[in-house]
Amino acid sequence: MSAIKRETKSNFLSLYFKNSLQMGSIHTLFENSLNVQFPFGLIHIGQIGMPLSPFGCLISTKEYRQLHDQCQPGDLVRYKQGNLYFYTQKNVIKVELDIFEEVDLSIPELxxxxxxxxxxxxxxxxxxxxxxxxxxxxxxxxxxxxxxxxxxxxxxxxxxxxxxxxxxxxxxxxxxxxxxxxxxxxxxxxxxxxxxxxxxxxxxxxxxxxxxxxxxxxxxxxxxxxxxxxxxxxxxxxxxxxxxxxxxxxxxxxxxxxxxxxxxxxxxxxxxxxxxxxxxxxxx
Amino acid sequence: MIYTKIKENSYQDSINLMLLTNAVSTIDGVEKAQVMMGTDANKDILKEAGLYNDEVQKAQPSDMVVAVDSEDEAVLSDVMDEVENFLGDLSVKKESSQVKDARNWEEALESQPDANLALISVPGIYAADEIETALDNNLHAFVFSDNVSKEDEVRLKKKAHEKGLLVMGPDCGTGVISNVPMAFTNVVKPGNIGIVGASGTGIQEVTTIIDRLGGGVVHAIGTGGRDLSDEVGAITMKDALVGLAEHEPTDVIVVISKPPAPEVRDEVVRLLHDLPEPVVAIFLGENPEHHEGDVYLAHTLEETAHIAVDLANGQEVKDRYQEKPQHLGSKKVGADKTVKGLYSGGTLASEAAMLISEALELGGLIKEEGFILKTNGFEVMDLGDDIYTQGKPHPMIDPEVRKKKIQEYAADENTGVILLDVVLGYGSHPDMAGVLVPVIKEALETAETEKRELTFIGTVCGTQQDPQDYDQAKRTLEEAGVLVEDSNAKAVRLALHLMGKDVEDAPKEVKSYDQEKRELPAVSEAITDLLNTKPRVINIGVESFSEVVREHGGQAVQYNWKPIAGGNRKLIKILSQLKHMDEINEQNERVIGRFKDAQPFLVDVVPAHTVIPELKEKVLLHAGPPIAYEDMTGPMQGSCVGATLYEGWAETEEEARRMLENGEFTFIPCHHVNAVGPMGGITSMHMPVLVMENRLTNNTAYCILNEGIGKVLRFGAFSQEVVDRLTWIQDVLAPVLSKALRKLDGGLNVNVLASKAITMGDEFHQRNIAASLLFLKEISPKILSLDDVDNAMKQEVIQFLADTDQFFLNIMMATGKAIVDGARQLTEGTIVTTMTRNGKDFGVRISALGDKWFTAPVNTPKGLYFTGFSEEDGNPDIGDSAITETIGVGGMAMIAAPGVTRFVGAGGFEDALRVSNEMSEICVAHNPNYSIPTWDFKGACLGIDIRKVVETGITPIINTGIAHKKAGLGQVGAGTVRAPLACFEKALVAYAESVGIEVEEA
Structure with a gap:
């Protein structure tokens, strides 16, 4: 379980985002991760080095700090054409989900x-x-x-x-x-x-x-x-x-x-x- | 009885004045009261309000007028206490905010160099100039101000468009730029909806409903109510729409407007179809039957918000959004009853009137005296209409007008339903629901007692994030018995339902749109920047707007605006035109170059007539601009008597006066013959004068010698003692000094001496002790070395110089004259080249206009008086010594001589600093020759610019001795005096004419 060096996302997310435009909002905001509520469910955003959630992605610590510092629960989050946009009071922060490495988190058959x-x-x-x-x-x-x-x-x-x-x-x-x-x-x-x-x-x-x-x-x-x-x-x-x-x-x-x-x-x-x-x- | 108080030069913004009016109106004994600035428009309002009198008539636009109607005169003093408390609280608040405010555009731009937006809330008649300045500085303008003429709006919007900028407004009451609420605005969650709207509460209703539905708004750009007129042609709306089309975080665009001019509508709708994003448009008053392509047309503000949120969530638009009102089960009212709407929001009133009129076929809306609808007893009022708000707070701030109207309508037995709005957000009353409730309860109780049916229906326009408590506002109304609906449209439909008229919008289908999308014009960099960054605002006017911008992550510098040129339209126009003449600054640079580079050398002391050929028998020089003997004040006339006796042209005072009164004398201003003279400035042919050469420009200036203190001619004394001293000066002091000066190789370099003395605490008008000592230091060895002067005489001269602290003043005056005359060889620019006073008039000359005098009556100095004397004894301002201030020293350099500030009654060090800082606002540069240690080695002020004087209303401050107004009594005090503004204004008008500016009367 070595630390993952780059930004990753669960392959399960591709099942989530079927429409090109979906709106959600910040559900919970923690020191090291946050959850966004979309109509179909939550997505989890953690930091590189943490275990990847099946409904989540991992971003750099620097990027996470920016989100953490600017977001508030309830802030709107847009998924559009593969990317996430956080509409915070201070800025619109883009997370380029579409270029993240996709990690297969499906359960194997043994x-x-x-x-x-x-x-x-x-x-x-x-x-x-x-x-x-x-x-x-x-x-x-x-x-x-x-x-x-x-x-x-x-x-x-x-x-x-x-x-x-x-x-x-x-x-x-x-x-x-x-x-x-x-x-x-x-x-x-x-x-x-x-x-x-x-x-x-x-x-x-x-x-x-x-x-x-x-x-x-x-x-x-x-x-x-x-x-x-x-x-x-x-x-x-x-x-x-x-x-x-x-x-x-x-x-x-x-x-x-x-x-x-x-x-x-x-x-x-x-x-x-x-x-x-x-x-x-x-x-x- | 009307009692008034004018607070001169005390500018406050409209919001503060409204709050102040509210505060003083509640004082016991006040029948009615108004606190306003003294503009012509406000004077008309005071006339109509019956609060006008002669004092009000005299008030200037930058004066605050407090007008009170009361039976008791003592009430005015209570009112003024309240005014002072209010202003005191404001200043404390300001100090605690620790943010440095700007006083003018230059300071504002310096403090916020990357500003991209000017938020303008100054009185309408001045707004166009400020918008223009904003555009000239490449700033977008958000114009809260109203009463900007349509011609100005068209011109400025065209100019903005050409520069790639937006003019939002005028009369743009609300807006959101990059999630930052501007002006009177609700706090709405950021999101992917962008709005362009003409109206205030239209935007507020749509944004708050979007927020409550879980959506968010990133921008809400106001255009002002006339943008979609034929003349303006939707310039702002089109530019804003194209900008939003390119704005990545915007997915849905909402357009809110009253019905536009037909041609403009076609053009705008075509543009909406060209946009890549889906659009929701409401042209309030239209009831569209279908949508068209991806342009969705709404009937109500509520429907607009619902469609926008569905689109923003990536969902399909439904064919109908009409939700049922919550209180449909409430008791109905009789068919003979009517609905009255009392709205604080104009667009909410229009929407209500539209829905009622449509449902009951009342024939459409009107706009007269605050009514939007007035048919068959059905009435909807916009209490924010001009007729209710001229000089009064807006009904979103002040409940009084609405409370009265509620009482009136509730007492009317035809009234069945009263509709109300409560608008929350920045700028609105902190608890409007709370203050309306007592009247509502009373009305309901009365109706019940009289067995009448009366129902109140309300709506609260706000969000959970607003500074007021949204839920509490709703609860407050509900607890009072108001049926609260969550949108205005629902509130109106409930009212109609209770009247037995249920209305339902027909479902709308989407019809295809077959025209191809055209390519959009390119978006300017400035608009892209505005939409993609937090606003960096220069807030001109209402101060609270700055705080809101900062609270929400924007930057704001507060520009404490007050009308320039005292609000004089003619002068404002001149200044505005002069601002576009860059060559003036270059000319001024050349003129002040002459000040800076001057090389004054004191070379000799000679009898005046030997260097001033005009000085013959019975010819006297005097201080100031030209004046006749009979117009001279006591001290100058006394000096004339003294000079006459001294020259031996008369034996007695009586004889001298008779000759003077008989017109036997010729009077010439010192300034006309290269000379200056202190106080009376009276100079006769045998009086010795200092000879000052300016080697930069090869001109020479003269000034009589300082006589010391006590009874002296310059203050109007003429006793034998005075004449004897003058004779001694002529026979002893002058020849000795002349010989000594001639021993100095090339004369005495005054620049060197003055630059040392200013670091030793002299400002060269009221304090010359250091310079006088330095002069003594230079001259004593030369005096002692004179072979042909006996020791007793040398001793007398040195003793006199040692005793005369102000000896150097006259040297400095000659220096000043030599400098300004060198500069006056150039006839260009707007720099003041002479300031002087003759006891009656203050005269100035400016560089471009050569020898021409511009005069205005002098002020009387304020300061400290010697024991036994008071201001009543003081003579009005007199003397050529203001030549020191002309070259930037004296009062202008108060900070150099903090010791003097006490002597002239001008306070302490901080006051000295404040004075010099203030003086630097009217000067174009600092003089490196006079570096001031107590000013962090900044040079003394240099180059008084009449444009700056007139623009700011700040006039030069002059340190001066005060003569007794009666001849012969001499000096009675010392103080400061302001140059009168009027002479600078006259000079500005003359200058404008000289450069071909057409000066029209305002």
Whole structure:
């Protein structure tokens, strides 16, 4: 996961911007990144060196500072002919999105590897770290949630007290922050199942649940990208490690991902580990 | 009874005056009051208001007139206290802002060298000149001022177009340039919509609705209401549209106008079709049936905003945008009732009148006495119409007229609905809803008691970002029982609905437009710059406009404008024409070159008649421009008596007076014979004079010797003591000095001596002690070396020089005369070459017009009086000593001699600095020969330019001794005096005539 040197954008954005002219406005403005709300959803603008969001792009720090200093939430943003224009009180700032390098953040298909998963170093490391991840997760646990999380790892749920819909309903929007822990767990879990093509029905259930239950706009944007097959650049990197035999490298990556967000990284990894369990058990 | 107070030369902008009028009108005992500048137009208003009297009649355009109608005279003093408090608060506010304001165009341009826009809000009669100056300096003009003639508008817009500039306005009340609100404007989110609009509240209504719909506006360019007339031909609108077409961040263009002249309309609409962006156009009053190509034609301002926002969001335009009013369920009013509209916004009033007239077929709009509609009891008023705002605050600022009208209409039993607007934004009242509510509540309660139906419907034109609270304004009205709709169109439709008349616009289809787009003309660099950068503004007039520009990221320098030339139209015209004559500056450079390069040398002291052949028996020289004996004031007449006795032409005062009164004497101004004389300046044939050669121009000047202090001839004393001293000067002082001076090789170089003395605290009029000492230092060795003078005589002369602090004054006067006469050999330019006074008249000469005098009555000096004397004893200004100020020293160089400022009652160091800084405003250069340490070694002022004097109204300040007005009593004080402006004005008119400018009476 080396630092990216130049301006990049997720290939998912090309699905967003279908019309030549679209108007949005600044949704949230942080010290190091911002989100713009367009009618079709959010786009995230971070800085070079940060992991690329599936619904985002990365610009130079200098350019970001200018945006940060001049923008206010609510300021209008125009997408026109491949570029973004920020209508700030001080200036109209152009971000030349069309010349950014496009990065493929689509989730690869690793179905052929699922049979070897159980014996892989990758899986073993996750089995070992599952307990510590469960302890460190940001989700406040009660008996029902604990039971739900346990069920997530089980492919055979017919006799279980909670249905998929129940568990998804419990998790969506649960917890605090811009991406609540429940959402992160769900995203990590779904991602793992999607990697091994074990998520078709599950995705539909998640999509249906999102129609019913609201979560934060940023989480919704992550779900929206995920359900269309796109994930954050840093988590996508996990897919490349499935066949990795260097245990340390895998552990290092997990440690690094845990540092993402407050508990977001841990929560997503926890969900991912549950998903791997599911895939492995299903395979078995 | 009318009581008035004139505050001379106290200019305030119209907004401050309106606020001031409001403030004083509420003082107990004031029946009515007005605070205005003393222009002719304002005098007419005061006449109509019954607030006119003789004092008002005398006021000048740059004077502030405070006129009060009250039964109690003491009320005027309360009013003046309020005025002073108000002005005091303004100055405190200004000091705290720490931004240096400009006093003229030069300072403004110096302070904002990359300015691109002049925001002009000066009274209309002066606006054309300021627009012209803005254009001459390659600035766009945003003209808030109204009352600019159509001819001027056409001429200036043509000129602007040729230079690639925009004249926005006149009467451009509102605008947004690169997201910066200008003048009376709402704060609207920046976005991809660009607007060109003729009207004020039309732009405000459309931009605020766009904002509330989530859209944004990058530019809203006002054109003024006459731009689309036949004569103007939409010059500004066309240039602005072409500019917006090339403006990358603009995706949608909106045009707002009243119906244009037919030919202009065709031309503008054709241009709209040529633009690459989609356009929404509203020609208010027209009810279009379809759209055409990508030109979308709207019926109401609300529809205009909706179409614009959809286009800006890249969405399809709907065939209809008419949303239902929120309060459709409200109780209806009887069919016999009528709707009254009381609007502060002109275009909102027009829109209301249009919708009511269309719905009820009332036959269209009118424009008379503030009414836009007045048919069958249905009335819509524009309370911002001239008849309500002449000399009064606009109804967006001042609720009073509207409150009265609400009471009138509410009492009328035919009234069923009263429509109101509350316009927010910069410039508007901080809480208009709040101040209207008590009257509204009272009206509703009265109607209820009388069992009458009365409904108020309101609309608030504003945004969440406005300085007022938009939501609060709505709540305030709602809580008072007003049905508040979120657009004017909805408010009017609700009113009609309550009258039982529901109106609905027909859906509009888009008809194709088959003409090809023509290539657009190129956009000028200046317009591209205006549209792509934050405005860098020179704000001329209303000060609060500067603050708003700065708050929103623009730059602004405040030019505290006041009418030039005291508002005199004739002089303004002359100055404006002279500004275009670049050769004058070159001529002036040559003239002041003569001042700078002069080489004055004091070479001798001789009896006057030996060098001035005109001086014979019974001939006297006097100070100032020509004057007859009978017109002379006491001290000059006293000097004449003294000189007559001294020459032995009479034995007694009585005999001398009889001879003088009998016309036995000839009087000649010193200046006519290369001489100058202090105070009375009386010089007779045997009086010794200093001989000053100017070796640059080979001319010579003369001045009598200083007599010391106490009873002296120059102040009009003529006792034996005075005559004896004159005799001693003739017999002892003069011959000794003559011999000593001749011992100096080539004479005494005065430049060297003066340049040293000015660094030692002399200004050469009121303070000469350093120069006198330096002179003593130079001359003493020579005196002591004289072989043919006995020691007692040498001792007497040196003692006299040592005792006479002002001895050098007369040397400096001779120097000044030698310098100006050298300069006067050139007859060109507008530089003052002589200033002098004879106790009755102040006379000036200017370089171009040679020996011609321009005179005006002198002022009486103000200053400190010796114990036992007061200003009542002071003689009016007198003497040729103002020759020192003519060459830039004396009062002009007050800062060189801070010690003097106390003596002449002119304050302390800061005051001295202020005086010299002020004097440099009327001069063209600084004199490197007289470098002043206390002025950061800046040279003394050089070259008083009559153009600058007349333009600024600043007249030279002169340090002077004050003579007792009665002959024989001598000096009674010292002070300063201003040269009267009138002589400079006369000189300017004569100069203009001399260079072929037709000078017409204004």
């Amino acid at each position: 179905k052929p590897l699922s049979s070897k998963l159980e014996k892989s170093v990758f899986y073993q490391v996750f089995v070992e770290t599952l307990f510590s991840l469960s302890v460190e997760t940001g989700l406040p646990l009660n008996d029902t949630i604990k039971e739900g999380l346990k069920i997530l790892a089980e492919p055979n749920r017919n006799e279980k007290r909670l249905s998929d819909e129940d568990i998804i309903g419990i998790l969506i929007g649960r917890g605090i922050g811009l991406t609540p822990s429940g959402d992160d767990i769900l995203i990590g879990y779904t991602f793992a199942r999607m990697l091994f093509q074990e998520a078709d029905e599950w995705k539909e259930k998640v999509a249906a649940a999102l129609q019913e239950k609201k979560t934060t706009a940023i989480s919704e944007a992550y779900f929206s990208a995920l359900l269309k097959g796109y994930i954050n650049e840093n988590f996508l990197y996990l897919a490349q490690l499935v066949t990795e035999t260097d245990r340390k490298k895998i552990l290092d990556t997990i440690q690094r991902l845990k540092r993402f967000g407050h508990t977001s990284g841990t929560d997503t990894l926890y969900g991912f580990a549950l998903g791997l369990h599911y895939v492995q058990k299903k395979e078995r």
